[in-house]
Amino acid sequence: MTRLEDKSLYPVTVDSVVFGYAEGELKVALIERKMDPYVGKWAIPGGFMEGEETAEETAMRELLEETGLEDIYLEQFHTFSSHGRDPRGRTITVAFFALIDSEKYHLVATADASDAKWWPAYQVPPLAFHQDEMYAKALEALRLAIRTRPLAFELLPKEFTLTQLQKLYEQVFNIEIDTRNFRRKVAKMDFICSCEKKQTGLKHRPAMLYRYDSARYKEFSKENFF
Amino acid sequence: MTRLEDKSLYPVTVDSVVFGYAEGELKVALIERKMDPYVGKWAIPGGFMEGEETAEETAMRELLEETGLEDIYLEQFHTFSSHGRDPRGRTITVAFFALIDSEKYHLVATADASDAKWWPAYQVPPLAFHQDEMYAKALEALRLAIRTRPLAFELLPKEFTLTQLQKLYEQVFNIEIDTRNFRRKVAKMDFICSCEKKQTGLKHRPAMLYRYDSARYKEFSKENFF
DNA sequence: ACAAAAGTGTTCTGTCTACACCCATGC
DNA sequence: GCATGGGTGTAGACAGAACACTTTTGT
Numbered sequence: 001m002t003r004l005e006d007k008s009l010y011p012v013t014v015d016s017v018v019f020g021y022a023e024g025e026l027k028v029a030l031i032e033r034k035m036d037p038y039v040g041k042w043a044i045p046g047g048f049m050e051g052e053e054t055a056e057e058t059a060m061r062e063l064l065e066e067t068g069l070e071d072i073y074l075e076q077f078h079t080f081s082s083h084g085r086d087p088r089g090r091t092i093t094v095a096f097f098a099l100i101d102s103e104k105y106h107l108v109a110t111a112d113a114s115d116a117k118w119w120p121a122y123q124v125p126p127l128a129f130h131q132d133e134m135y136a137k138a139l140e141a142l143r144l145a146i147r148t149r150p151l152a153f154e155l156l157p158k159e160f161t162l163t164q165l166q167k168l169y170e171q172v173f174n175i176e177i178d179t180r181n182f183r184r185k186v187a188k189m190d191f192i193c194s195c196e197k198k199q200t201g202l203k204h205r206p207a208m209l210y211r212y213d214s215a216r217y218k219e220f221s222k223e224n225f226f
Numbered sequence: 227m228t229r230l231e232d233k234s235l236y237p238v239t240v241d242s243v244v245f246g247y248a249e250g251e252l253k254v255a256l257i258e259r260k261m262d263p264y265v266g267k268w269a270i271p272g273g274f275m276e277g278e279e280t281a282e283e284t285a286m287r288e289l290l291e292e293t294g295l296e297d298i299y300l301e302q303f304h305t306f307s308s309h310g311r312d313p314r315g316r317t318i319t320v321a322f323f324a325l326i327d328s329e330k331y332h333l334v335a336t337a338d339a340s341d342a343k344w345w346p347a348y349q350v351p352p353l354a355f356h357q358d359e360m361y362a363k364a365l366e367a368l369r370l371a372i373r374t375r376p377l378a379f380e381l382l383p384k385e386f387t388l389t390q391l392q393k394l395y396e397q398v399f400n401i402e403i404d405t406r407n408f409r410r411k412v413a414k415m416d417f418i419c420s421c422e423k424k425q426t427g428l429k430h431r432p433a434m435l436y437r438y439d440s441a442r443y444k445e446f447s448k449e450n451f452f
Numbered sequence: 453a454c455a456a457a458a459g460t461g462t463t464c465t466g467t468c469t470a471c472a473c474c475c476a477t478g479c
Numbered sequence: 480g481c482a483t484g485g486g487t488g489t490a491g492a493c494a495g496a497a498c499a500c501t502t503t504t505g506t
Contacts, residue, residue: 004315007274007276010235010238054309079320081320083278088230092281163486180470202483203483205476205485206485207484207486405459405460407497411495429455429504429505429506
């Protein structure tokens with residue numbers, strides 16, 4: 001039986017591209033690096049796998065350490081093994097995207113980060129570690145995920161308006177959607193159901209609130225979601 | 227600057243689920259293990275990343291070593307980091323699926339494999355290393371890839387008939403397709419074009435041969451392919 | 453002439469698109 | 480009453496589903 005110790009061993013890092021949605025805009029959480037390499041540069045949060053952790057555990061730990069985010073939807077989208085990404089040497093990087101209702105959480109810079117903030121998803125600064133390709137892939141993966149599965153709701157509060165949902169799709173896919181056609185389509189999806197109450201405290205006509213019902217979704221089975 | 231040597235280091239393996247298509251059936255290439263662990267069991271071909279290889283390079287090297295396959299379409303679909311897959315200890319496993327016209331290549335068992343053969347994709351034996359979950363994910367990834375991108379052609383010879391293409395879709399998605407509707411749909415895709423010649427040497431009416439034109443596909447841009 | 457697979461059209465139904473105005477609320 | 484965003488219907492175009500017979504070749 002071959003021994004694992006005889007094999008090449010590699011440092012493994014886990015990065016998480018965290019998407020949020022606030023003020024009608026798709027956002028991404030980036031941290032400003034406190035340490036070398038790339039001190040002072042903006043980067044996708046992440047860090048080294050340690051001990052017996054799985055990649056998912058590393059992702060959650062690093063997010064908590066660097067941004068204060070917790071209890072967040074995570075999904076793996078690619079593993080990078082090319083050279084030249086980290087000047088200290090080659091790493092294997094498992095990349096995740098994450099989704100969160102960013103109105104609810106503000107980012108807290110801790111540990112390795114000197115700052116952490118939400119950036120507009122279509123105006124990100126140049127990233128450390130040549131993460132620009134990773135970010136582009138994350139956006140693609142986000143679009144695919146939201147087109148094929150009911151994940152848009154992870155970016156919204158539990159109770160949301162149809163206008164919020166529509167604006168979210170418009171942001172994610174960078175398109176304009178006709179309101180009437182959109183609402184007709186949503187009406188057919190009976191897992192998006194009315195809370196039978198309205199917004200309050202606004203200076204205009206209040207909208208009906210809706211919620212996503214995951215149990216009802218399971219009955220419903222279509223190839224494409226949006 | 228932190229040093230990479232201070233970090234936890236992990237053995238990395240790369241596995242490739244190779245799909246083929248022959249005799250009107252979707253197939254998968256498996257190897258019979260020559261060595262412990264799981265000696266004599268069937269497994270997805272793969273092995274350890276070595277030295278400065280990227281994951282793609284490892285995948286190609288292992289495929290050549292274990293099955294004799296070369297020059298094959300490869301695409302990453304998931305990275306597994308859970309415990310309990312290898313009795314020797316925890317590994318990080320980057321998984322690929324691969325596509326090949328399996329009529330053209332016969333498998334050759336070499337190195338770590340005592341045998342290598344094409345199995346019907348819907349009748350695979352129990353797999354070593356708890357790879358059953360990996361195989362299920364690979365099938366899902368294959369379906370997604372073929373639904374959204376023109377990859378079916380990787381499984382066919384350069385020149386193919388529409389009946390072959392239809393049967394391939396039927397196999398991959400486990401559905402029946404109406405011939406007339408299928409052909410009408412294909413007719414609209416002008417990147418699937420006639421070679422203006424027919425099959426020869428058959429004992430029945432010969433079919434027109436078609437080919438995939440990737441240059442024309444690039445013009446054509448639809449969200450879903452099939 | 454027969455066996456075997458190739459190839460072909462029409463109708464119906466449901467979904468997508470385009471498009472403009474009235475409604476409810478706070479101030 | 481006005482500013483702000485919420486909410487609604489219809490007609491035409493297009494795409495997907497259902498369905499059965501004729502054609503071409505080799506033997």
